[in-house]
Amino acid sequence: MTASALLPESLRQDFPILAQHVHGDKPLVFLDNAASSQRPEAVIKAMVESYACDYANVHRGIHVLSERSTDAYELARSKVRAFLGAAYEHEIIFTSGTTAGINLVARSWGDANLRAGDEILLNLMEHHSNLVPWFQLAERTGAVVRHIPLTEDGRLDLYDLDEYLTPRTRIVAVTAVSNTLGTINPVRELARAAHDVGAVVLVDAAQSAPHLRTDVQELDVDFLALSGHKMCGPTGIGVLYGRAELLEAMPPMFGGGSMINRVYADRFTSADLPAKFEAGTPPIVGAIGLGAAIDYLEAIGLDRIHAHEQALVERAWEGLSQVEGIRLLGPRPELRAGLVSFVLDRPHAHDIAQLLDREGIAVRAGHHCTQPLHDHLGITASTRASFYLYNTVGEVDALIAAVRDVRDRFKPTGRKRRRA
Amino acid sequence: MPSEEEIYQDHILDHYEDPFHRGKLPTATHAHEDKNPLCGDVVRIELQLDRDGRVSDAYFSGDGCVISQASASMLLEALVGKTVDEVKEFSAEDMLKLYGARLTPNRQKCCLLSWRVVQQALYSPVGA
Known part of the structure; x- marks a missing residue:
């Protein structure tokens, strides 16, 4: 690990929530960032100021507050466009989150384009939000779901891709980073192969956009969905990027205000x-908060954030792999983003999480909305530590020590139940 | 606020490491399996009910947290020999009392998983 890869610890002061102790005197060690990140003061302030000074509905009022709000909302869109490297601002749709973005594509594009026998190409590392909408689409249209197999170490196995990706494939939906395995997927390579057979590509960027530089034109993807709350922004705001010609051809998903040009008595x-x-009043202040989050992340630089997380994940991988009875999920550190999931032979993930919480360490335990992946791995649950720009080497070391203690506490000791 | 010291008391860990009747019951007359959708914990319980309406034997199998597995062991230990009516009367509250440690609402679900499975198993004859 090179110390120069690490971001300065002083940036923790930007995040008011991190300065607290829990369960008495334990400093909070927040390692549940893949579920949702924390927000810097700058984002909170931007949202408070919007409500306190400039708030009104957008795109309709002929008055000063509406004009200010509209400008701020559209400025946020332009920040997202630059953040994603999209060609046009009108390719940026504000949604409530990644789930809403994927569902929008599955409903609007999917219903208009898929027929019985068409194929949807997925894989077992996807989050439920990038599986269930496609299962629903398959149910509605008679399309068939297929899966790219996974390698032993939890990467997409593209060796026999021709077998799965065929002229019958209409869409490939793939996560850029697995929320459970941490695997960084070769989105660009997959997009090229998909386009060669005439399929479109949707990328779930919920776990990548907060941590890695994203450029939709360089990746050459057709749709990409992300969530604000995982990238220092507020909850309830997300983005769907879509290539303009695809979005233009798609029917609207929700009907209501804003989405109309003209409404007549019957059409x-x-x-x-x-x-x-x-449609409807959008998450105005959420979008403004997301814009502030993008400003914050860009000021630090996504490449530096990724390098910082790489240093942390390498250290975590190294330290955790030495804990007796542990199984680390997913590929080696250089092929993954900043998270580590694991199982111990004992105890169960929920017990681990409960005991880590007593040490002030927040992790996620369960199936992380990837039940098919857990089935595939032959486990019911795992424990996940996920890092972000404000986590430190000291916190990683605290995690490793605490996991070792939990395992020690539950190692078989020849206990006997008292017989009645 | 309950601490984990209470949750992971010695007698609970004893049941976790040295469970009562973990395994299969080939002579089972009734059986049921269920899971806690939140965490994926699974418990299967097999009961042998005799002609007098008594639980003459019971075994559990499954995979899950200390609480779900230890509570299954405690429950079966308490229920073998009881009549079906007594088992039906054994309430969720009785189960939490039997477990002993105070649990947050989320962890109560882990503790009550095997209790729910037993209650369902009484109505689930094998091979029906």
Whole structure:
């Protein structure tokens, strides 16, 4: 590990929530960032200021507050466009989160384009939110779901890709980073192969956009969905990027205000992009908060954030792999993003999480919304520690020590039940 | 606020490491399996009910946290020899009392998993 890869610990002071102790005198060690990150003061302030000074509904009021809010909301869109390297602002649709973005594509694009016998190509490391909408689409249309197999160490096995990716494949939906294995998937390579057979590609960027530089044109993907709350932004805001010609051809998903051009007694015409997919009052302040989060992340630099997390995950991998009875899930550190999931021979993930919590260490235990992956791995649950820019080497070491203590405490000692 | 010291008391760890009747019961007359959808814990319970309406034997199998597995062991130890009516009367509250340690609502679900499975197993004859 090179010390220069690490970000300065002083940036923790930007996050007011991190300065607390829990369970008495235990400093909070927040390692549940893949579930949801924390927010810097700058994001909280941007949202408070919006509500306190500039708030009104957008795109309709002929008054000063509405104009200010509209400007701020659209400025947030332009920040997202730059953040994702998209060609046009109207390719950026504000949603409530990654789940909403994927469902929008499955419903709007999927229903309009899929027929019985068409194929949807997925894989078993996907989050439920990138599986269930496609299962539902398959149920509605008679399309068939297929899976790219996984390698032993939890990567996509692209060796026989031709077998799964065929002219019958209409869409490939893939996560850029697995929320359980940490695997960084070769999205660009997959997109190229998909386009060669005429399929479109949707990327679940919930776990990648907060941590790695994203460029939708360089990746050459058709759709990409992300969530604000995992990248220092507020909850309830997300983004769906879509290539303009695809979004233009798609029918609107929700009907209501904002998404119309003209409504008659018995019909309507749709608004242009992006309003066509933003029916109703949007999450205005959420978008403004997301814009502030992007400013914050860009000021530090996504490449530096990734390098910092790489240093942490290498140390975690190294330390945890020496704990007796542990099984680390997913590929070696250089092939993964900043998270580590593991199982101990004993005790169960929930017991581990409960005991780590007593030490002030917040981790996730369970199936992390990847039940098919856990089935595939032959386990019911795992424990996940996920890092972000504000985590430190000291926190990683505390995690390793605490996991070792938990295992020690539960190692078989020849206990006997008292017989009645 | 209960501490884990209470949750992982000695007699609970004893049941976890040295469980009562973990395994299969080939002579089972009734059986049921269920899971806690939140965490994926699974418990299967097999009961042998005799002609007098008594639980003459019981075994459990499964995979899960200390609480779900130790509570299954404690429950079966308490229930073998009881009549079906007595088992039906054994309430969720009785189960939490039997477990002993105070649990947060989320962990109570782990503790009550085997209790729910037993209650269902009484109505689930094998091979029916």
